[in-house]
Amino acid sequence: MxxxxxxxxxxxxxxxxxxxxxxxxxxxxxxxxxxxxxxxxxxxxxxxxxxxxxxxxxxxxxxxxxxxxxxxxxxxxxxxxxxxxxxxxxxxxxxxxxxxxxxxxxxxxxxxxxxxxxxxxxxxxxxxxAVFGLAEVYGERVKGASFISNPGCYVTATTLGLYPAVKEGFIDPDTIIIDAKSGVSGAGRGVSLGNHYSEVNENLKAYKLNQHQHIPEIEMILSDAAERPVVTTFSTHLIPMTRGIMSTMYATVQGGRNAADFIELYRSFYEGRPFVRVRDEGILPATKEVWGSNYCDIGFAVDPRTGRATIVSVIDNLVKGAAGQAVQNLNLMMGWDETLGLRFVPVYP
Amino acid sequence: MxxxxxxxxxxxxxxxxxxxxxxxxxxxxxxxxxxxxxxxxxxxxxxxxxxxxxxxxxxxxxxxxxxxxxxxxxxxxxxxxxxxxxxxxxxxxxxxxxxxxxxxxxxxxxxxxxxxxxxxxxxxxxxxxAVFGLAEVYGERVKGASFISNPGCYVTATTLGLYPAVKEGFIDPDTIIIDAKSGVSGAGRGVSLGNHYSEVNENLKAYKLNQHQHIPEIEMILSDAAERPVVTTFSTHLIPMTRGIMSTMYATVQGGRNAADFIELYRSFYEGRPFVRVRDEGILPATKEVWGSNYCDIGFAVDPRTGRATIVSVIDNLVKGAAGQAVQNLNLMMGWDETLGLRFVPVYP
Amino acid sequence: MxxxxxxxxxxxxxxxxxxxxxxxxxxxxxxxxxxxxxxxxxxxxxxxxxxxxxxxxxxxxxxxxxxxxxxxxxxxxxxxxxxxxxxxxxxxxxxxxxxxxxxxxxxxxxxxxxxxxxxxxxxxxxxxxAVFGLAEVYGERVKGASFISNPGCYVTATTLGLYPAVKEGFIDPDTIIIDAKSGVSGAGRGVSLGNHYSEVNENLKAYKLNQHQHIPEIEMILSDAAERPVVTTFSTHLIPMTRGIMSTMYATVQGGRNAADFIELYRSFYEGRPFVRVRDEGILPATKEVWGSNYCDIGFAVDPRTGRATIVSVIDNLVKGAAGQAVQNLNLMMGWDETLGLRFVPVYP
Amino acid sequence: MxxxxxxxxxxxxxxxxxxxxxxxxxxxxxxxxxxxxxxxxxxxxxxxxxxxxxxxxxxxxxxxxxxxxxxxxxxxxxxxxxxxxxxxxxxxxxxxxxxxxxxxxxxxxxxxxxxxxxxxxxxxxxxxxAVFGLAEVYGERVKGASFISNPGCYVTATTLGLYPAVKEGFIDPDTIIIDAKSGVSGAGRGVSLGNHYSEVNENLKAYKLNQHQHIPEIEMILSDAAERPVVTTFSTHLIPMTRGIMSTMYATVQGGRNAADFIELYRSFYEGRPFVRVRDEGILPATKEVWGSNYCDIGFAVDPRTGRATIVSVIDNLVKGAAGQAVQNLNLMMGWDETLGLRFVPVYP
The missing domain is CATH 3.40.50.720 (NAD(P)-binding Rossmann-like Domain)
Incomplete structure (x- = not known):
């Protein structure tokens, strides 16, 4: 080391x-x-x-x-x-x-x-x-590896928000609908009409419905959690902001679990992993609360009227969704503390 | 007259x-x-x-x-x-x-x-x-009325996007999930930390999940369309922009309909109603495309992998979602052409 | 007619x-x-x-x-x-x-x-x-003309804000400094890194100092007002917004005039011209107050400590700074009321 | 220590x-x-x-x-x-x-x-x-002090941009005009109509012309540099962004200096002070280039047509304009390296 x-x-x-x-x-x-x-x-x-x-x-x-x-x-x-x-x-x-x-x-x-x-x-x-570097799920495999494939930004926000619930049967995997929303930097620095300021500012667009290349990656992980093939509905929206991804995820609850049950499960699942923060009941995370940092924040609502859970997961797409998770994976590969170089407070406001 | x-x-x-x-x-x-x-x-x-x-x-x-x-x-x-x-x-x-x-x-x-x-x-x-003034659905009742209750902004975007599909059985009403997104002006001019510029800019928040007061209004209309009680999952998000609402709506398709079927149905349902514009297949509306105008634009995606339809409906929350629809209702009440005073091109960019 | x-x-x-x-x-x-x-x-x-x-x-x-x-x-x-x-x-x-x-x-x-x-x-x-179509200054020449050259956006905001003061000797033309600020739409729809959303949002840039091609046009008009050559300092800044231009203009006051004197002069000069609105003393216009409209709003501050006047002039760059003034010029050419097709209220918020 | x-x-x-x-x-x-x-x-x-x-x-x-x-x-x-x-x-x-x-x-x-x-x-x-903690100008006095008064945000951007030129007689102190522009966070977290998102977004306002409480602070420092009383014109504008200040400053050049002369002077004056970055000729700094960091970046244009210099200085108002300079002052007080805790790269984009 x-x-x-x-x-x-x-x-x-x-x-x-x-x-x-x-x-x-x-x-x-x-x-x-x-x-x-x-x-x-x-x-x-x-x-x-x-x-x-x-x-x-x-x-x-x-x-x-x-x-x-x-x-x-x-x-x-x-x-x-x-x-x-x-x-x-x-x-x-x-x-x-x-x-x-x-x-x-x-x-x-x-x-x-x-x-x-x-x-x-x-x-x-x-x-x-190549080891798939979703650090909080597959971190053990990352340790000692020499070739890491770092997950996509939408994938990280989405699967960190769904994995424990799917794995533990809290939700029915056949009912998962993911409404994802991203800031503009996710599309990179290449110029196009789609990221022209006057076209994005004061605008909200849906794009690539059911066609985003992150879909098979999400389904690969959820299928792993469910131990059977999972198919999902996944939509993406372009938000007039530079950084941040939010996945709002819907699924039918199994076993009568309520929000407190979800919170307990997730806190237990992510115990000892400093970059996932599970919010208290009734509190939902906002993208700015992780801005510039490697955190993934997750919150829950369960509606007894419909029997559905809503899970909200947020990350900074360029940090936890890209460069930050890559550094975290380097730390894991090298056997270092996974927070090295990543222990900074989100920039607010 | x-x-x-x-x-x-x-x-x-x-x-x-x-x-x-x-x-x-x-x-x-x-x-x-x-x-x-x-x-x-x-x-x-x-x-x-x-x-x-x-x-x-x-x-x-x-x-x-x-x-x-x-x-x-x-x-x-x-x-x-x-x-x-x-x-x-x-x-x-x-x-x-x-x-x-x-x-x-x-x-x-x-x-x-x-x-x-x-x-x-x-x-x-x-x-x-009080006649409920969702103009494209209940317009006949508005004509000649003297007391109109104008619909909510989220309600207008959502129910114009769902009504025909629910009424004609294109979607299963028990599977409807509505992921709604609004600009900040929807919350009014009153000052609060929630609409402080530095808190909203470069931020994305979910709020009032399953608790928004527009939920019973949406369910009232969808139940009317379905001719039986309908319960929905409805989430709201605050987008860093001033005007605009988008409802992204998910439901399981019935009868094997595809996107073209939806488009045909909606064009037929809204025929002669100039403020609803149904987009061609493969094209989804953005909020800026109705900015400052009384239009409600609707687009569709149907995913054969999941059997679900995604319906995207956008309005300007202050126009079609409030003042514009009120003027449209006045026109209907008075027996005038419903476009009077509302025939302007959306402001773009 | x-x-x-x-x-x-x-x-x-x-x-x-x-x-x-x-x-x-x-x-x-x-x-x-x-x-x-x-x-x-x-x-x-x-x-x-x-x-x-x-x-x-x-x-x-x-x-x-x-x-x-x-x-x-x-x-x-x-x-x-x-x-x-x-x-x-x-x-x-x-x-x-x-x-x-x-x-x-x-x-x-x-x-x-x-x-x-x-x-x-x-x-x-x-x-x-070609008749130079700065409507409130050269409108008489526009009437009956068949070829109009419509002024630039920066030029319109700037010269409507300076012309009366220069013409009447309220300010020393040799001391004029113009700090201009524009929304992004002024640079057009062509894509470039300079108007990429992630580069413009949450950013403020100065550009083309002393080199903007609108400088000779401004000096042409001010020289006309002064009846002698005028040279100015003119800076441009890119503001993270889509529409709007503000020119903040500085000059040394002559003849001991105060803000009230400026207001009186400008109200008199622009009397009968509905698109120039001169604000009351102590009130400065903001770009949003003319958004989507053909207005040019002007406000004043005079500082006895420095003997300088600050003049703030705002327009919507795509309306009064381009298309709106073009329509106004059409109205003048045709002998119509100059407000035809332009009588709308600014869109606020 | x-x-x-x-x-x-x-x-x-x-x-x-x-x-x-x-x-x-x-x-x-x-x-x-x-x-x-x-x-x-x-x-x-x-x-x-x-x-x-x-x-x-x-x-x-x-x-x-x-x-x-x-x-x-x-x-x-x-x-x-x-x-x-x-x-x-x-x-x-x-x-x-x-x-x-x-x-x-x-x-x-x-x-x-x-x-x-x-x-x-x-x-x-x-x-x-109380020692006035403009670190790059009065840093020697800060060392060993026990009571520091940290400068204002506008003051820091402005005086770091003007001090060397005034001290060395490159500009005529009687001609200084400062057009300052700030993001919204500078006004704090208290709620008011003035920082309501819908009022600030897609808007540009001038405010407190000649009346801002930072004026005497700026003049105190410039008078110190000039060794005689200096009076300035100082305007402030609210920019639709959260962080960042730009001061665009105008003054008449003395001694025929050109931009290269200014750059040489400033690089010499700030030598060894890591937080001031003087840009190459022809390049002007943008606020995003210092976002989240303690840098103050300065660029120059000199116009032979008018004999005036334009100096552009940018900071992050919450870092170099407040908390960052306070930490820098702590480092100086304690005899530590002044960059401790402040050696991070600006967040871009």
């Missing part, structure tokens, strides 16, 4: 990459030794991100696995769909540890990947090797 | 009242002759609302039914809960027509009102007299 | 063009007979702008001056820089009246245009013919 | 207080031992600020100087105007170090305080004792 590691970030012109840099820069055991972007190689990192002026003076490097191996022990991939499928094997073969933030290694079935991502899947051997 | 009418607005310091003023000021057949506020009587209307500088030079008047009767033919009540319960009978007795935008006359059962509003219900005789 | 006119809009995929459509659609004397876009010809107008669903069923047409002449009496050009320079002469030669919303005909000096716009200037003969 | 200190925060229900808590919670040498609020004593800190759930389990305490002395070595006062005037002397007499974030000890003249704050000034002996 080392207490120093050198890290490289590939894909550092995107929001996931720059958020990784922010978090790793404060991590006591990590030194960022290479910031890599194939599209902007040769330019100053702070040119595209002036908030880094005086903080990181280095130039963005091109992707070169052998050269990275010279400089780094672990590589974070914050790349667009399809890039990690090709790149991760090369990096792993040099002996680097790899944490992939893209969707390329999340689904274990190549056919499913192709169906939902419309891209060439990764090699099946590597798909099997 | 007159083509000129004098109107008074009571409660004109709130957002509903000032929006009524905006709309009535452009109505070709209406003259606003009195703008009334018990709390701010004696001050200039434009003092509290400087955007009215040079547009309305008058002073806010106190509430006096007899004096109003001298000046006006119809009164709009945009008052807080409980006020119209007392005031409407007095106004009606002078012979004035009354359109109440508050919730006081919407529920026909005094007990239900008391349960959800925690206030003294209105007199039952007047509850019976 | 006709009371019916057919209008075509060229450049209708931009925000200026679609706002023209919104205003003209409510104008009692105007019929929009052609909506034209070279880049999107052949597609439905409502495809790119779904808020027009059910309002305008037509297809976008290609640019063809002869065909336009068949259908229209007046053409509005809401095109990118450089397009009107070529297109306006062709349109004028067919006998069409032309109102150009771009900057191509505003500066009377081709050299100045080339210097600030870095583009080929328009033909000098047409530059001379 | 101790490397451990116990801190109490008074006024912890306001945004300044809760931001102090956020920063101190990550400070390696500081332990927060008391969180105090006279208005909310006895309630959980996390009740009013749910983002602190699981982070701080303590109850808010009442104000009791003797009890505080038992628990703490230093007290931060984040209290409304007038409170510190009474409280600081009592705290100092117990031997506590005091850092006051309010305006009560900033102006050294009681008469000036009374004139601008309309409140009873603090005792003159304590006014003299």
């Amino acid at each position: 080392s207490d120093h590691i050198r890290a490289a970030i590939i894909g550092s012109t995107g929001y996931g990459g720059v958020e990784l840099f922010r978090l790793l820069a404060s991590h006591p055991y990590v030194e960022v030794t290479a910031v890599i972007s194939s599209s902007a190689a040769g330019t100053l990192f702070s040119e595209g991100y002036p908030h880094l002026t005086g903080i990181y003076a280095g130039v963005l490097e091109d992707v070169n696995p052998a050269a990275i191996k010279e400089k780094a022990d672990v590589v974070f991939l914050a790349t667009p769909p399809g890039v990690a499928a090709k790149l991760a094997p090369e990096l792993l073969e040099t002996g680097l540890k790899v944490i992939d933030l893209s969707g390329d290694y999340r689904l274990k079935s190549p056919a499913l990947y192709e169906q939902w991502y419309k891209k060439q899947p990764a090699d099946e051997a590597y798909l099997k090797q | 007159s083509d000129h009418i004098r109107a008074a607005i009571i409660g004109s310091t709130g957002y509903g009242g000032v929006e009524l003023f905006r709309l009535l000021a452009s109505h070709p057949y209406v003259e606003v002759t009195a703008v009334i506020s018990s709390s701010a009587a004696g001050t200039l209307f434009s003092e509290g609302y400087p955007h009215l500088t040079g547009i309305y030079a008058g002073v806010l008047e106190d509430v006096n039914p007899a004096a109003i009767k001298e000046k006006a033919d119809v009164v709009f009540l945009a008052t807080p809960p409980g006020v119209a319960a007392k005031l409407a009978p007095e106004l009606l007795e002078t012979g004035l027509k009354v359109i109440d935008l508050s919730g006081d006359y919407r529920l026909k059962s005094p007990a239900l009102y008391e349960q959800w509003y925690k206030k003294q219900p209105a007199d039952e005789a007047y509850l019976k007299q | 006709s009371d019916h006119i057919r209008a075509a809009i060229i450049g209708s995929t931009g925000y200026g063009g679609v706002e023209l459509f919104r205003l003209l659609a409510s104008h009692p004397y105007v019929e929009v007979t052609a909506v034209i876009s070279s880049s999107a010809a052949g597609t439905l107008f409502s495809e790119g702008y779904p808020h027009l669903t059910g309002i305008y069923a037509g297809v976008l047409e290609d640019v063809n001056p002869a065909a336009i002449k068949e259908k229209a009496d007046v053409v509005f050009l809401a095109t990118p820089p450089g397009v009107a320079a070529k297109l306006a002469p062709e349109l004028l030669e067919t006998g069409l009246k032309v109102i150009d919303l771009s900057g191509d005909y505003r500066l009377k000096s081709p050299a100045l245009y080339e210097q600030w716009y870095k583009k080929q200037p328009a033909d000098e003969a047409y530059l001379k013919q | 101790s490397d451990h200190i116990r801190a109490a925060i008074i006024g912890s229900t306001g945004y300044g207080g809760v931001e102090l808590f956020r920063l101190l919670a990550s400070h390696p040498y500081v332990e927060v031992t008391a969180v105090i609020s006279s208005s909310a004593a006895g309630t959980l800190f996390s009740e009013g600020y749910p983002h602190l759930t699981g982070i701080y389990a303590g109850v808010l305490e009442d104000v009791n100087p003797a009890a505080i002395k038992e628990k703490a070595d230093v007290v931060f006062l984040a209290t409304p105007p007038g409170v510190a005037a009474k409280l600081a002397p009592e705290l100092l007499e117990t031997g506590l170090k005091v850092i006051d974030l309010s305006g009560d000890y900033r102006l050294k003249s009681p008469a000036l305080y009374e004139q601008w704050y309309k409140k009873q000034p603090a005792d003159e002996a304590y006014l003299k004792q």
